[in-house]
Amino acid sequence: MEYQQSSQNTPLYQQVKDYINNRIAQGILISGMRIESEAELSKMLNASRMTVNRALRELTAEGKLRRVQGLGTFVAEQKLQSPLFEIRSLAKEIEERGGRYSCDVHLLREEEASPWLAGEMKIQVLSPVFHSIIVHKEDGLPIQLGCRYINPEIAPDYLNQDYTRITPSDYLIQQAPVTAVEHVVEALIAEQWIRELLLIDSFEPCLVLHRKTWSGEQVATVNTFYYPGTRYTLGGRFVPDDRGKLDIV
Amino acid sequence: MEYQQSSQNTPLYQQVKDYINNRIAQGILISGMRIESEAELSKMLNASRMTVNRALRELTAEGKLRRVQGLGTFVAEQKLQSPLFEIRSLAKEIEERGGRYSCDVHLLREEEASPWLAGEMKIQVLSPVFHSIIVHKEDGLPIQLGCRYINPEIAPDYLNQDYTRITPSDYLIQQAPVTAVEHVVEALIAEQWIRELLLIDSFEPCLVLHRKTWSGEQVATVNTFYYPGTRYTLGGRFVPDDRGKLDIV
DNA sequence: CTGCCCAACTTGTATATACAACTTAAAATG
DNA sequence: CATTTTAAGTTGTATATACAAGTTGGGCAG
Numbered sequence: 001m002e003y004q005q006s007s008q009n010t011p012l013y014q015q016v017k018d019y020i021n022n023r024i025a026q027g028i029l030i031s032g033m034r035i036e037s038e039a040e041l042s043k044m045l046n047a048s049r050m051t052v053n054r055a056l057r058e059l060t061a062e063g064k065l066r067r068v069q070g071l072g073t074f075v076a077e078q079k080l081q082s083p084l085f086e087i088r089s090l091a092k093e094i095e096e097r098g099g100r101y102s103c104d105v106h107l108l109r110e111e112e113a114s115p116w117l118a119g120e121m122k123i124q125v126l127s128p129v130f131h132s133i134i135v136h137k138e139d140g141l142p143i144q145l146g147c148r149y150i151n152p153e154i155a156p157d158y159l160n161q162d163y164t165r166i167t168p169s170d171y172l173i174q175q176a177p178v179t180a181v182e183h184v185v186e187a188l189i190a191e192q193w194i195r196e197l198l199l200i201d202s203f204e205p206c207l208v209l210h211r212k213t214w215s216g217e218q219v220a221t222v223n224t225f226y227y228p229g230t231r232y233t234l235g236g237r238f239v240p241d242d243r244g245k246l247d248i249v
Numbered sequence: 250m251e252y253q254q255s256s257q258n259t260p261l262y263q264q265v266k267d268y269i270n271n272r273i274a275q276g277i278l279i280s281g282m283r284i285e286s287e288a289e290l291s292k293m294l295n296a297s298r299m300t301v302n303r304a305l306r307e308l309t310a311e312g313k314l315r316r317v318q319g320l321g322t323f324v325a326e327q328k329l330q331s332p333l334f335e336i337r338s339l340a341k342e343i344e345e346r347g348g349r350y351s352c353d354v355h356l357l358r359e360e361e362a363s364p365w366l367a368g369e370m371k372i373q374v375l376s377p378v379f380h381s382i383i384v385h386k387e388d389g390l391p392i393q394l395g396c397r398y399i400n401p402e403i404a405p406d407y408l409n410q411d412y413t414r415i416t417p418s419d420y421l422i423q424q425a426p427v428t429a430v431e432h433v434v435e436a437l438i439a440e441q442w443i444r445e446l447l448l449i450d451s452f453e454p455c456l457v458l459h460r461k462t463w464s465g466e467q468v469a470t471v472n473t474f475y476y477p478g479t480r481y482t483l484g485g486r487f488v489p490d491d492r493g494k495l496d497i498v
Numbered sequence: 499c500t501g502c503c504c505a506a507c508t509t510g511t512a513t514a515t516a517c518a519a520c521t522t523a524a525a526a527t528g
Numbered sequence: 529c530a531t532t533t534t535a536a537g538t539t540g541t542a543t544a545t546a547c548a549a550g551t552t553g554g555g556c557a558g
Binding site for chain 1: 438
């Protein structure tokens with residue numbers, strides 16, 4: 001067989017990568033599922049095995065696939081770990097420390113988007129958004145107040161979950177893949193109602209983490225998390241590995 | 250020519266990658282320098298061009314090399330951008346905003362390591378360390394107080410630099426490659442001498458960023474940065490790209 | 499039935515070849 | 529001399545082939 005590239009100008013190996021990526025994005029391929037072998041893909045997509053091999057090898061380096069010699073190629077469990085702050089459940093973190101996790105749901109309802117929120121989420125003013133305010137506690141002591149606004153298109157059933165059983169983070173991650181995250185940190189003296197819920201006095205500073213997530217082109221969530229400055233710090237250690245990616249240690 | 254892998258069990262393409270990586274680590278290859286062409290490396294290392302191509306392609310994906318079709322392969326400018334907080338010069342950031350940068354060096358001297366610091370840096374108690382306290386200002390207003398402890402082995406000439414001309418970050422980055430970073434953020438009411446230098450009152454919270462860097466196995470620096478809570482926020486947006494790496498937008 | 503071996507399939511690596519696309523400098527042309 | 533063309537060298541992609549190495553299940557011998 002001779003040299004072929006044909007389509008569009010996009011390299012063939014890239015077309016194979018796109019094909020796999022699309023099937024993952026569309027939910028046709030689920031985490032853990034075995035995908036076609038190189039030989040099968042080679043026939044299906046009319047590309048040589050080496051070209052398919054390159055595509056799958058690169059997708060593996062990108063963390064999207066997992067390959068086992070002699071067995072096959074599988075869809076990796078996708079976990080978007082945003083750099084400094086991995087989006088992980090606070091509950092799990094507390095349990096790892098040996099603490100007892102609990103939470104209070106102070107608000108969980110549908111609201112109409114304010115002009116500010118509409119701008120942030122790129123939706124129409126007064127269009128419906130879901131709003132929740134939840135206080136997470138370790139051994140009964142509040143350590144985070146999470147104020148979340150959720151795009152209903154991303155998680156239509158957000159209001160009908162029991163957040164004493166599954167954290168909002170955990171629920172949202174399984175609803176839609178997060179494709180981008182923005183984090184901003186600041187320090188301030190919180191408003192009174194926040195101080196009361198976090199059990200801090202008027203002179204104790206709050207660490208505030210603003211997190212905005214996207215799913216594709218849509219803004220998925222706009223969150224503000226308040227931490228008592230004296231009871232909580234945020235951080236992580238980052239070591240670039242051989243593949244140029246970052247491990248959270 | 251037939252199939253050969255021979256050495257050790259490490260794949261040939263990996264040996265090529267190691268060869269390049271080592272020459273970069275040893276300083277034989279400097280940023281921007283052109284390295285041998287695939288054909289030359291192929292002869293030198295007795296590997297086929299395709300094998301060399303794979304090695305260089307992967308190193309490029311890892312950000313270590315930069316390739317230009319028709320021109321050659323070059324050593325990429327190495328910038329360890331830690332995720333959330335890229336280690337970049339505050340000065341550049343201010344200038345990008347159109348502000349005027351200036352700084353005051355309040356302390357720059359050699360000290361003996363306290364027990365706490367010795368533990369952090371994994372050095373002997375009372376062994377020499379460099380200590381600097383510098384206030385960075387935008388349009389004359391303080392926005393960061395940087396308190397740094399530097400391992401003298403990493404940057405022996407740290408005390409003899411003019412930090413009104415080059416920021417400590419810029420200087421340290423060119424002294425030794427940073428191989429790991431740890432960041433921890435907290436919010437607190439700062440001590441009085443810090444509040445005075447940052448021109449904040451006793452009720453205004455400080456955003457505190459602790460940064461610890463490693464160069465290989467050695468702890469290179471231990472830093473604490475104080476930001477006025479009302480005048481500064483830390484943050485970034487992260488979008489995983491096709492190569493699985495993270496762009497700071 | 500049990501245990502072993504082997505065949506079939508998988509991914510992993512290495513190579514030779516071919517051509518495309520791009521860059522630069524030298525050579526040819528006016 | 530100025531301009532264009534060409535040639536040589538570079539990386540980028542695609543393929544066919546070959547063998548190594550790991551996994552699994554079925555068949556065979558005991």
